[in-house]
Amino acid sequence: MLKHLSKEAEETPLGSQSPPAKRSCPDLQEKQTGRVKKTRPVPQVPWNPKVDLCWHALVRGASDECEPEWCNSEDPLFILYTSGSTGKPKGVLHTISGYMLYTATTFKLVFDHQPDDVYWCTADIGWITGHSYITYGPLANGATSVLFEGLPTYPDVSRMWEIVDKYHVSKFYTAPTAIRLLMKYGKEPVHKYKRESLKVLGTVGEPINPEAWQWYYNVVGEKRCPIVDTFWQTETGGHVLTPLPAATPMKPGSATFPFFGVVPAILNESGEELEGPSEGYLVFKQPWPGVMRTVYGNKQRFETVYFKKFPGYYVTGDGCRRDEDGYYWITGRIDDMLNVSGHLLSTAEVESALVEHEAVAEAAVVGRPHPVKGESLYCFVTLTDGLTFNRTLEADLKRQVREKIGAIATPDFIQNAPGLPKTRSGKIMRRVLRKIACDERDLGDISTLADSSVVDQLFQNRCCPNV
Numbered sequence: 001m002l003k004h005l006s007k008e009a010e011e012t013p014l015g016s017q018s019p020p021a022k023r024s025c026p027d028l029q030e031k032q033t034g035r036v037k038k039t040r041p042v043p044q045v046p047w048n049p050k051v052d053l054c055w056h057a058l059v060r061g062a063s064d065e066c067e068p069e070w071c072n073s074e075d076p077l078f079i080l081y082t083s084g085s086t087g088k089p090k091g092v093l094h095t096i097s098g099y100m101l102y103t104a105t106t107f108k109l110v111f112d113h114q115p116d117d118v119y120w121c122t123a124d125i126g127w128i129t130g131h132s133y134i135t136y137g138p139l140a141n142g143a144t145s146v147l148f149e150g151l152p153t154y155p156d157v158s159r160m161w162e163i164v165d166k167y168h169v170s171k172f173y174t175a176p177t178a179i180r181l182l183m184k185y186g187k188e189p190v191h192k193y194k195r196e197s198l199k200v201l202g203t204v205g206e207p208i209n210p211e212a213w214q215w216y217y218n219v220v221g222e223k224r225c226p227i228v229d230t231f232w233q234t235e236t237g238g239h240v241l242t243p244l245p246a247a248t249p250m251k252p253g254s255a256t257f258p259f260f261g262v263v264p265a266i267l268n269e270s271g272e273e274l275e276g277p278s279e280g281y282l283v284f285k286q287p288w289p290g291v292m293r294t295v296y297g298n299k300q301r302f303e304t305v306y307f308k309k310f311p312g313y314y315v316t317g318d319g320c321r322r323d324e325d326g327y328y329w330i331t332g333r334i335d336d337m338l339n340v341s342g343h344l345l346s347t348a349e350v351e352s353a354l355v356e357h358e359a360v361a362e363a364a365v366v367g368r369p370h371p372v373k374g375e376s377l378y379c380f381v382t383l384t385d386g387l388t389f390n391r392t393l394e395a396d397l398k399r400q401v402r403e404k405i406g407a408i409a410t411p412d413f414i415q416n417a418p419g420l421p422k423t424r425s426g427k428i429m430r431r432v433l434r435k436i437a438c439d440e441r442d443l444g445d446i447s448t449l450a451d452s453s454v455v456d457q458l459f460q461n462r463c464c465p466n467v
């Protein structure tokens with residue numbers, strides 16, 4: 001592990017709190033230039049001389065030249081852990097050539113990369129989006145990129161648009177959760193900046209509800225920037241369903257069509273391929289260069305998770321609908337599907353209906369076991385800034401979902417959620433919300449949670465008695 005230590009940390013070595021020899025790097029005592037500055041006043045991980053190396057010491061001794069290490073194309077490139085439905089993370093292994101070829105090609109075509117572009121992907125670099133579309137894809141294309149470490153709302157909610165103007169960002173890539181967060185504050189903070197340089201807007205990570213899509217398209221892109229809603233996974237290495245900007249006619253909320261070489265199919269529960277407009281399991285029929293090669297150290301698990309349910313197909317774990325024009329619409333993880341009185345409902349559909357209400361900034365819906373209906377809908381809603389939750393609003397929201405989707409989708413519970421449990425990459429941890437809905441305190445591994453105080457608050461505000 002290479003530790004990046006702050007200036008302040010160097011001046012306030014951890015050794016001041018505990019025996020210096022054990023807790024701090026000796027180089028920290030030295031004043032140096034060229035150090036890595038981080039914002040934290042004190043490193044949060046204690047120094048362990050057995051495994052920790054000091055950046056400054058290493059850089060001082062390093063040569064300016066770096067000979068390449070020659071590798072085979074199928075040698076491992078990296079392992080990235082992603083959550084498994086059982087809770088135990090899977091080490092997704094990607095290899096050198098296929099992954100790099102695929103990220104380079106998708107980056108070039110999906111963002112229509114041009115030499116004078118300034119590209120900005122807001123993802124966390126430790127997430128697959130940061131690997132594929134901050135690091136490998138853009139670098140392989142020699143792209144000029146903005147790297148950003150910070151929050152979209154700090155020091156104010158115009159931060160993103162300020163950066164867009166400052167660096168003339170032309171291609172911008174973010175997650176629906178960030179869009180919904182910013183939507184909460186209205187158009188004014190966006191309008192403070194011109195955003196004239198923007199050409200293509202991208203989204204990734206979860207289904208984008210049509211309301212957020214429209215806001216992104218109309219307010220951020222002023223109706224002149226195509227949106228690329230890119231569907232993919234840690235496992236796929238790069239985009240697998242995606243529009244090509246300005247070439248694919250868009251439909252808000254649809255990831256549209258497969259990328260070149262990707263052959264999707266929709267299967268029913270018995271594994272039969274469905275033709276035409278249909279809904280079921282999204283699978284892929286042949287590999288593409290960037291697909292994962294194995295689960296690190298567990299080939300058996302690789303086969304079981306992705307290939308066992310429907311032999312001969314790669315199973316994404318996502319539900320999908322194909323409409324009469326052949327467009328693909330991701331309906332959410334299969335495990336996010338709810339079965340209410342025998343009707344299959346996608347949580348994304350209900351969330352979208354809730355978020356269409358002007359009082360709601362963000363919504364997350366989970367199933368809660370119900371003795372008669374099988375499952376009932378338990379909804380968490382984050383209100384637009386300044387609004388308070390009350391019975392009238394609750395009734396209003398229930399009515400809205402009923403009207404948009406149908407009586408079967410009427411929520412049983414609506415809980416006010418000032419914050420939602422999210423991973424550092426912004427993904428809502430529905431697994432945790434399911435436990436809160438059922439008042440189950442054993443949450444399993446929540447080490448990927450960005451802010452655990454949110455969870456305590458949600459337990460306190462639970463809105464229904466246990467049945």
Ligand code: WTA
Pocket residue numbers: 082128129203204205206207208229230231232233234235255316317318330332333
């Ligand atoms: C979801 C992130 C709908 C999906 C790159 C997938 C999406 C999971 C989209 C993978 C999208 C990602 N529309 N859903 N455009 N993009 N997803 O591994 O459920 O963190 O299976 O990779 O995110 O998440 P992961």
